[in-house]
Amino acid sequence: MTETEALRERALTTLITARDRTTLLTSCVEDPDLTAQHSPLMSPLVWDLAHIGNQEEQWLLRAVGGREAMRPEIDSLYDAFEHPRAERPTLPLLPPAEARLYAAEVRGRVLDLLESTAFHGSRLTEAGFAFGMIAQHEQQHDETMLITHQLRTGPQALTxxxxxxxxxxxxxxxxxxxxxxxxxxxxxxxxxxxxxxxxxxxxxxxxxxxxxxxxxxxxxxxxxxxxxxxxxxxxxxxxxxxxxxxxxxxxxxxxxxxxxxxxxxxxxxxxxxxxxxxxxxxxxxxxxxxxxxxxxxxxxxxxxxxxxxxxxxxxxxxxxxxxxxxxxxxxxxxxxxxxxxxxxxxxxxxxxxxxxxxxxxxxxxxxxxxxxxxxxxxxxxxxxxxxxxxxxxxxxxxxxxxxxxxxxxxxxxxxxxxxxxxxxxxxxxxxxxx
Missing domain, CATH: 3.90.1580.10 (paralog of FGE (formylglycine-generating enzyme))
Known part of the structure; x- marks a missing residue:
């Protein structure tokens, strides 16, 4: 396996691992738990889900791949600095089914992009950095969502x-x-x-x-x-x-x-x-x-x-x-x-x-x-x-x-x-x- 193939395999594996965890954390409860805010310190789980997809679109599809924006109208909704966590439930967020579809569509295009990206030529692509950054970003939000699960009341959802x-x-x-x-x-x-x-x-x-x-x-x-x-x-x-x-x-x-x-x-x-x-x-x-x-x-x-x-x-x-x-x-x-x-x-x-x-x-x-x-x-x-x-x-x-x-x-x-x-x-x- 060449160095580029090894980097591409690592990027693919870490992206899949992160998405599997995101899916677990957002599929183990019903939609009302996804849209509720369980603590003013945390976002609704559905915000994290769409934010993960939006960051992936912005940095991989747009910044690395040069693609046109898929949903430019939602960028501001999922800007963590524009909207504090306490006010995110009041925003017109994508409902759970639409958030899942959006994140999945972004991921499908990202996997196609990964196959053709050369891991050199810019700081973003060197050694697959941008793909690693996005995998880390998703895993950090997975940890945040796990904190939300700890804060939520109700029966056990994770084992x-x-x-x-x-x-x-x-x-x-x-x-x-x-x-x-x-x-x-x-x-x-x-x-x-x-x-x-x-x-x-x-x-x-x-x-x-x-x-x-x-x-x-x-x-x-x-x-x-x-x-x-x-x-x-x-x-x-x-x-x-x-x-x-x-x-x-x-x-x-x-x-x-x-x-x-x-x-x-x-x-x-x-x-x-x-x-x-x-x-x-x-x-x-x-x-x-x-x-x-x-x-x-x-x-x-x-x-x-x-x-x-x-x-x-x-x-x-x-x-x-x-x-x-x-x-x-x-x-x-x-x-x-x-x-x-x-x-x-x-x-x-x-x-x-x-x-x-x-x-x-x-x-x-x-x-x-x-x-x-x-x-x-x-x-x-x-x-x-x-x-x-x-x-x-x-x-x-x-x-x-x-x-x-x-x-x-x-x-x-x-x-x-x-x-x-x-x-x-x-x-x-x-x-x-x-």
Whole structure:
């Protein structure tokens, strides 16, 4: 197989995988659930469906293929910057059947285009970037739709097998990451997005980082110790936020006598103590870390822990090396609808012995979302550039809801520090004693 054939096969596979998932997420409920807004934080599922098709049409059929617009009159309806999520249900959106037909027609033309596209000649087509960008975009919206499914009330609509049980993790609670420079970001990952670029040297002082994400059981100890009632552990903004909104536990948790229950995709269950805690905001993660006498890792620390190979003195694509993620490495791709127990996936650990850096839960870091030195917006500033600033905190590593195509050791996610509906957890760090 030639390099071009391999790239075309990869593009085809990732596009099909994304569309299969989109179909699952939009066919498992009836039309009223597709058109309803289940939370003002989220779009109706039918908006996501047509938006996926519209972005694919704009970037692949129009920008790459030079084709005439199929439905130019709907472009503004599915412009995420023109219409905030809260107002999208009031728009004249395509009904479910028409949205499905539109997305399918776009995809059929895209597959024809893929057969004839040369993967060179422009930055959009180099190594199939535009096709990879659209596959990642669809998978990101699939994760968003999965969040909407978690927020919706009513009977269970999605099912998936649970992760394999893991033996109780008995390894060290933390590992030392040596100080010194390392290469952060990438300049040669062909489908990396603009905020991951360019590769640059970053100096990091030695620090300790948790071997695994913080578990539900550990987080319950923070709750039971009065963590939500003690102002000492919270930033001023965090304290004001939890008081104003009467937050006293992770989202979807409720106390039932002496135990905690949670709602997960329409099912109520006892909170499993050995899973990574999920649905906590940055303020909660930061408060827990302070309570534990620790802190959140910076983004640079997180990436060094995830990518630095001291034996080769180089940065790898993933904690386990350069190979694409496989099921034994990480909990990705919505194979499961929950995080795996802490300590799972020993084959995915880093050379330093840190586990579950990829998959399971997005991990909050201490860092604001800022551009790397030499950043250049591509192919549009609205993907990253308009979000740079102290309003957003960086999350790393992906979650069980993230597809491998949209998850790398360099991949950067960001959100407001108040957000809890996302599949967010964290691990803590501490500086090496001087």
């Amino acid at each position: 998936a097998p649970d992760p394999k049980p893991a033996p109780l993790f008995t390894g060290p609670s933390e590992v030392l990451v040596p100080g010194g420079p390392f290469t952060m970001g990438t300049s040669d990952e062909p489908w990396a997005l603009d905020n991951e670029r360019p590769a640059h040297r970053r100096e990091v002082a030695p620090f300790y980082i948790d071997t695994t994400p913080v578990s539900n059981g550990a987080y319950q100890a923070f709750i039971e110790d009065g963590g939500y009632q003690d102002e000492r552990w919270w930033t001023a903004a965090g304290w004001a936020h939890i008081r104003k909104n009467s937050i006293h536990a992770p989202l979807f948790w409720r106390r039932d006598g002496k135990q905690w229950l949670r709602r997960r995709f329409g099912v109520t269950e006892v909170v499993p103590p050995d899973e990574p805690v999920v649905h906590v905001c940055w303020y909660e993660a930061d408060a827990y870390a302070r309570w534990a006498g620790r802190r959140l890792p910076t983004e640079a620390e997180w990436e060094k822990a995830a990518r630095h190979d001291p034996a080769g003195n180089r940065s790898t694509r993933y904690p386990w090396g350069d190979a694409d993620p496989a099921p034994e490495h990480a909990n990705l791709g919505q194979r499961h609808l929950r995080p795996a127990p802490v300590g799972s996936y020993p084959e995915g650990e880093s050379p330093l012995g840190v586990r579950q850096l990829i998959g399971d839960v997005w991990e909050w870091t201490a860092s604001d979302f800022l551009p790397y030195p030499g950043f250049v917006a591509f192919p549009y500033k609205e993907y990253s550039e308009v979000f740079f600033g102290p309003e957003y905190k960086v999350l790393r590593g992906g979650s069980f809801a993230v597809d491998p195509v949209a998850c790398r050791g360099t991949f950067r996610n960001w959100d407001y520090p108040i957000r809890r509906q996302i599949f967010s957890g964290f691990r803590t760090a501490r500086s090496e004693a001087v």
